[in-house]
Amino acid sequence: MTDPRLRLDIDGAVARLTIARPEKRNALDAAMVEALRAHCWTIERSPARVVLLTGEGDHSFCAGGDIAAWSGLSPDQFTRTWLRDGHDAFDALARLTQPVVALLNGDAFGGGLELAACADARIAEAHARFALPESGLGIIPGWSGTQRTVRRFGVQVVRRMALFGEVLTAEAALAAGIADAVVPRGEGVAAANRLIERLTGRAPRATEFVKLLLNAAEGEETERVLETLAGALAAGSAELAEGLAAYRERRVPSFAQPAGEEA
Numbered sequence: 001m002t003d004p005r006l007r008l009d010i011d012g013a014v015a016r017l018t019i020a021r022p023e024k025r026n027a028l029d030a031a032m033v034e035a036l037r038a039h040c041w042t043i044e045r046s047p048a049r050v051v052l053l054t055g056e057g058d059h060s061f062c063a064g065g066d067i068a069a070w071s072g073l074s075p076d077q078f079t080r081t082w083l084r085d086g087h088d089a090f091d092a093l094a095r096l097t098q099p100v101v102a103l104l105n106g107d108a109f110g111g112g113l114e115l116a117a118c119a120d121a122r123i124a125e126a127h128a129r130f131a132l133p134e135s136g137l138g139i140i141p142g143w144s145g146t147q148r149t150v151r152r153f154g155v156q157v158v159r160r161m162a163l164f165g166e167v168l169t170a171e172a173a174l175a176a177g178i179a180d181a182v183v184p185r186g187e188g189v190a191a192a193n194r195l196i197e198r199l200t201g202r203a204p205r206a207t208e209f210v211k212l213l214l215n216a217a218e219g220e221e222t223e224r225v226l227e228t229l230a231g232a233l234a235a236g237s238a239e240l241a242e243g244l245a246a247y248r249e250r251r252v253p254s255f256a257q258p259a260g261e262e263a
Helices: 030-043 075-094 112-116 149-155 155-164 170-176 189-199 204-218 222-235 238-249
Strands: 005-010 016-019 050-055 060-062 101-106 107-109 123-125 129-133 179-185
Touching: 005 030, 005 050, 005 112, 016 030, 030 075, 050 060, 050 112, 050 189, 060 101, 060 112, 075 112, 101 112, 101 189, 107 112, 112 149, 123 170, 123 189, 170 179, 179 189, 204 222, 222 238
Parallel strands: 016 050, 050 101, 060 107, 101 123, 107 129, 123 179
Antiparallel strands: 005 016
C-alpha cells in the first residue's frame, strides 16, 4: 500500500520512513496507519540494515492520531479498528529486526510519542517537546502509551505526562531517558547519519540478534524472539542438513552421525 503522506525510501543499508503531512503537524489518519504497517512488512524483507524515522518540516515530528480521523467513530469502531490497527502498525515497527533511529525534528505528542517509543534510539532537536495529552481530551493514550512507553522510559515520567499533562522540553526528555541525544535545530539529520554510520559498521547478524534479545528482555514479543533464535540455530545445523537429505532420498535419517561428520 502506498500513501504519499508516509514515504518509504530504501537506499542500500538505510530505509527512510518520512511522515509527510506537515500541514497537519504530521498527524496520522487510518490510511497512514495502514501504510505504516505495510511499509514495515517491506522493510523487514529488504536488505536495509537500519531504519530512519522522521517527520517532514521542522515543527512536529508527529502530533499523534488525527482527531478528525477518530472523533466521529462509534465506540466499537474506535476499539476494533482505530486502536487495534494502530497497535498492529506500531508493534510491527517496534519489532523490526533492523534497528530504528527516530529523528525527532519537532514535537512528539500523543501517538507521536508512542511512535517514537517504537524506535531503538531517539535524537531530538532542541526545540522538540514531548507530551501525552490524551486525558485532557477525555481519552487515553491508546497505542501503547501506558505500556511500551513505561517499559522503555519508566513509569514515573509517563505518569507525569499521561496523568498530569506535563510537557517536556528536549533537555528534560534527555534527562528522563526519552531522548538519547539532543542537538541544535537543523542538525538532527547529520547526527542521525553519524549514528547510522556507527551502527552499520557493526556485525549485521549479531546486531539483529542483540535487538531481538533486548526486545525479549523488555517483554516485547518474547515468544517470537525465543523461536526465532532457536530456529536460527536449527537452520544452520548438520541435523537439518541430514533430515532434508533423507527426505529427498526417501530414507530414514541418521541423526547419530549427521551428514558431513565422521564417527
